[in-house]
Amino acid sequence: MRRVVQFSTGNVGQHTLRAIVGRPDLELVGVHAASPEKVGRDAAELCGLSRPTGVLATDDIDALIALEPDCVVYTALGETRPMEVLEQIARFLSAGINVVGTALVWLVTPRQADAWVREPLEKACAAGNSTLYVNGIDPGYSGDTAALAALSLVTRAESVTVKEVFDYGNYDDYEYTGTAMGFGRKPEDEVPLAFQPGMITAVFGGLVRNLADHLGVRLDEVRDRFEAWYTPERIECRMMTVEPGGMAGVRFAAEGVRGGEPVITVEHTTRLTPAAAPDWDYPPEGHSGVHTVIVAGEPRVEMNTMLSHPTLDVTEAGCIATGARVVNVIDWVCRAPAGIVAADQIPPAEMVRGLMW
Structure with a gap:
């Protein structure tokens, strides 16, 4: 059972949050929300579930780090504020917490990423002996x-x-x-x-x-x-x-x-x-x-x-699939060597582990 924090509850985050709550192999221990109107609300309310989880959203990153999760699912928008996102992700990595995410799309192909985005996160991974993986649908x-x-x-x-x-x-x-x-x-x-x-x-x-x-x-x-x-x-x-x-x-x-x-x-x-x-x-x-x-x-x-979904629009289905690309590899990332990993480093079977229950 992997202890997981969900970071953001927007277009992709609400779906990854819902997936985490529903997975028998993952335990939701924390939720980050930047919007004041979301802080203090139960995770279930933020992703459309009726049964409360008992996990309340916070905007306190230190409090989330103190939970000592195995992994953070980081789905906040990052391309418009990359330096802030770099700092937030690096804080988790430096604390020894693995991160999977859909932000900072340059890291979908980390070997091709510029030094300004790659090097601070590599240093954070080395400091915390942690692993970072970024992917999605496209890029991804x-x-x-x-x-x-x-x-x-x-x-x-x-x-x-x-x-x-x-x-x-x-x-x-x-x-x-x-x-x-x-x-x-x-x-x-x-x-x-x-x-x-x-x-x-x-x-x-x-x-x-x-x-x-x-x-x-x-x-x-x-x-x-x-x-x-x-x-x-x-x-x-x-x-x-x-x-x-x-x-x-x-x-x-x-x-x-x-x-x-x-x-x-x-x-x-x-x-x-x-x-x-x-x-x-x-x-x-x-x-x-x-x-x-x-x-x-x-x-x-x-x-x-x-992609399709029985009740949601195809763009929402795309958000679910985007989130699936990172939620499904949480266990592998938690077992992987420290550093920034790319999709071609992950055995294909590890991308579908634990999906059927």
């Missing part, structure tokens, strides 16, 4: 587990393309995703944060370089591309309302180039409702989103991952 699963599975089916690969095609209309995250991607902006407005020079390759370039390393491919460069789609009509959805002339779709990619041609590509097509960007790729009929890996080679391989 589609660019590591799914891509490597597809590549294992070919004798020769000419190119690899990892694609996310999703309708974000029902994703209730305008505060970060909506503003960072620039939905609603006009062509004359400033380029949104997510697509400022170097940002695409900063987030997704590590996935490209990581696959290149696995393939033994020497890339000439990793470049990015970005294009926006502006709606001629008003679009209303859960995330926001986009007025005519506003951006309601975006397509962007990080491309690993060799000999002038992209050979490893990580691409996203994101729209608000199916009405947006009608000439761009759509998921297979009947689905709101898909993660696809296409390997051009001998033979050609196409792998599609589509």
Whole structure:
């Protein structure tokens, strides 16, 4: 039985919290909540469960460390405040507490991460003899587990393309995703944060370089591309309302180039409702989103991952799956050698341990 603290109860955290409470191999001992209105509330209330857990949310990190948990599940948003998140995660690691999380997406491929994000956490792991693992769906699963599975089916690969095609209309995250991607902006407005020079390759370039390393491919460069789609009509959805002339779709990619041609590509097509960007790729009929890996080679391989849930929207299903990528490896991470680990270091069977009960 692993003693676990849940850090944050937002879009992903509420689902990881619910999973921890329901797992017979995990014991929830603490919950962190930054919002004053959540502090003092029972964990069950924060994740939609009816039976109280007796574990009340706190904003006191020292109090959580004092609980001496085996692991912290860190799902707070980190990309907009990386230095604060680095400090928080390092506190747990230095105290000898393992951390699994979905924040600081640069660490999905830790060997490719810049020194400013990697080195402080490596030092913290060494100080506390602890382990850190960061992953998710994309960045994460589609660019590591799914891509490597597809590549294992070919004798020769000419190119690899990892694609996310999703309708974000029902994703209730305008505060970060909506503003960072620039939905609603006009062509004359400033380029949104997510697509400022170097940002695409900063987030997704590590996935490209990581696959290149696995393939033994020497890339000439990793470049990015970005294009926006502006709606001629008003679009209303859960995330926001986009007025005519506003951006309601975006397509962007990080491309690993060799000999002038992209050979490893990580691409996203994101729209608000199916009405947006009608000439761009759509998921297979009947689905709101898909993660696809296409390997051009001998033979050609196409792998599609589509999520669903009996009562939740596909974007919520995606949040559950994002959380699953870290909750499912808690036991392995607690047994792993100290340091920052990547998905390719974890035996596949360890990623599904203890799921059936």
